[in-house]
Amino acid sequence: MTDSGIIVKALSGFYYVKTDNEIITCKARGKFRKKEFSPLVGDKVNISVLEENEGVIDEITPRLNCLVRPPVANIDRLFIIVSTTSPKPSPFVIDKMTVTAHFNNIEPIIVINKSDLSSPDEIFDTYKKCGYKVFCVSAKENYGIEQIFPLIEGKLSVFCGNSGVGKSSILNAVDSRFNIETGEISEKLGRGKHTTRHIELYSSHGGLIADTPGFSSLDMERISVIKKEELQYCFPEFERYLGKCKFTSCSHTKEKGCEILLAVENGEIPLSRIESYKKLYEESSKYKDWQL
Ligand SMILES: Nc1nc2c(ncn2[C@@H]2O[C@H](COP(=O)(O)OP(=O)(O)OP(=O)(O)O)[C@@H](O)[C@H]2O)c(=O)[nH]1
Numbered sequence: 001m002t003d004s005g006i007i008v009k010a011l012s013g014f015y016y017v018k019t020d021n022e023i024i025t026c027k028a029r030g031k032f033r034k035k036e037f038s039p040l041v042g043d044k045v046n047i048s049v050l051e052e053n054e055g056v057i058d059e060i061t062p063r064l065n066c067l068v069r070p071p072v073a074n075i076d077r078l079f080i081i082v083s084t085t086s087p088k089p090s091p092f093v094i095d096k097m098t099v100t101a102h103f104n105n106i107e108p109i110i111v112i113n114k115s116d117l118s119s120p121d122e123i124f125d126t127y128k129k130c131g132y133k134v135f136c137v138s139a140k141e142n143y144g145i146e147q148i149f150p151l152i153e154g155k156l157s158v159f160c161g162n163s164g165v166g167k168s169s170i171l172n173a174v175d176s177r178f179n180i181e182t183g184e185i186s187e188k189l190g191r192g193k194h195t196t197r198h199i200e201l202y203s204s205h206g207g208l209i210a211d212t213p214g215f216s217s218l219d220m221e222r223i224s225v226i227k228k229e230e231l232q233y234c235f236p237e238f239e240r241y242l243g244k245c246k247f248t249s250c251s252h253t254k255e256k257g258c259e260i261l262l263a264v265e266n267g268e269i270p271l272s273r274i275e276s277y278k279k280l281y282e283e284s285s286k287y288k289d290w291q292l
């Protein structure tokens with residue numbers, strides 16, 4: 001018998017495929033076992049059901065998109081989860097994620113958690129100014145969570161962010177049936193302890209949400225590199241100024257007559273955003289075209 005479904009979990013060589021009726025534990029056919037093209041959580045697949053609840057993945061439906069980190073396919077929305085404190089937010093890490101989302105045609109959404117511990121205002125203002133959807137929540141106090149319900153419906157969403165920001169805690173607050181394991185923050189290091197170890201899609205509010213392992217700084221370096229000329233299009237707040245700089249080939253990093261740098265001076269573009277842009281521009285400049 002054949003069937004179709006979506007991969008909701010990948011663990012130790014098994015793929016858990018959710019069909020209309022049940023979850024089938026599948027192996028992948030040999031052609032998919034190569035590293036270059038293996039099935040991902042979020043993949044829509046056709047399967048052969050061999051025995052009760054067991055099967056094989058025969059075919060992967062062409063992907064809308066997929067990220068390297070976190071490795072998920074067919075993403076509609078990337079919820080970038082930050083905490084007001086413990087761990088401390090890093091604008092550069094957030095901006096690397098927004099850029100990655102824009103580059104892959106995914107809508108980034110900023111969720112500021114732990115609003116009960118410290119004020120979310122500064123991060124809120126920064127990203128609101130750039131045109132993002134930004135929400136302040138507290139998973140602990142079950143505050144503000146309902147704001148994200150309408151964004152989940154009918155979509156595949158991914159929760160990403162540093163370890164300990166509260167991705168799993170927010171999911172538990174979204175749906176009390178989940179009971180996902182959460183971890184303490186290391187007091188010494190002020191960081192999470194990498195509690196979530198695998199990616200899993202959960203169904204709630206008419207959509208699917210992926211909980212993912214928090215990334216470490218090493219992971220961030222490996223996130224897709226984008227050509228330096230294309231970076232400017234991954235900052236939505238730059239858009240209204242593009243094409244207006246004095247030099248047509250303006251890199252918006254140091255040129256005289258740059259409208260974007262002027263907008264930063266005038267307080268129209270947040271300082272932290274241009275700093276992230278310049279840092280990413282410099283990183284991209286190190287790569288030759290053939291490496292991208
Ligand atoms: N004060 C406060 N603590 C929170 C809040 N949300 C989560 N926490 C705590 O933060 C710690 C980490 O939460 P997790 O949900 O495990 O974080 P995570 O992002 O899933 O972390 P990884 O799975 O390691 O990536 C736990 O001790 C939570 O109780 C919040 O809104 N306020």
Ligand SMILES: [Mg+2]
Pocket residue numbers: 167168169181182195196211212213214
């Ligand atoms: Mg977690």
Ligand SMILES: [Zn+2]
Pocket residue numbers: 245250251252253255257258259260261
């Ligand atoms: Zn410019």
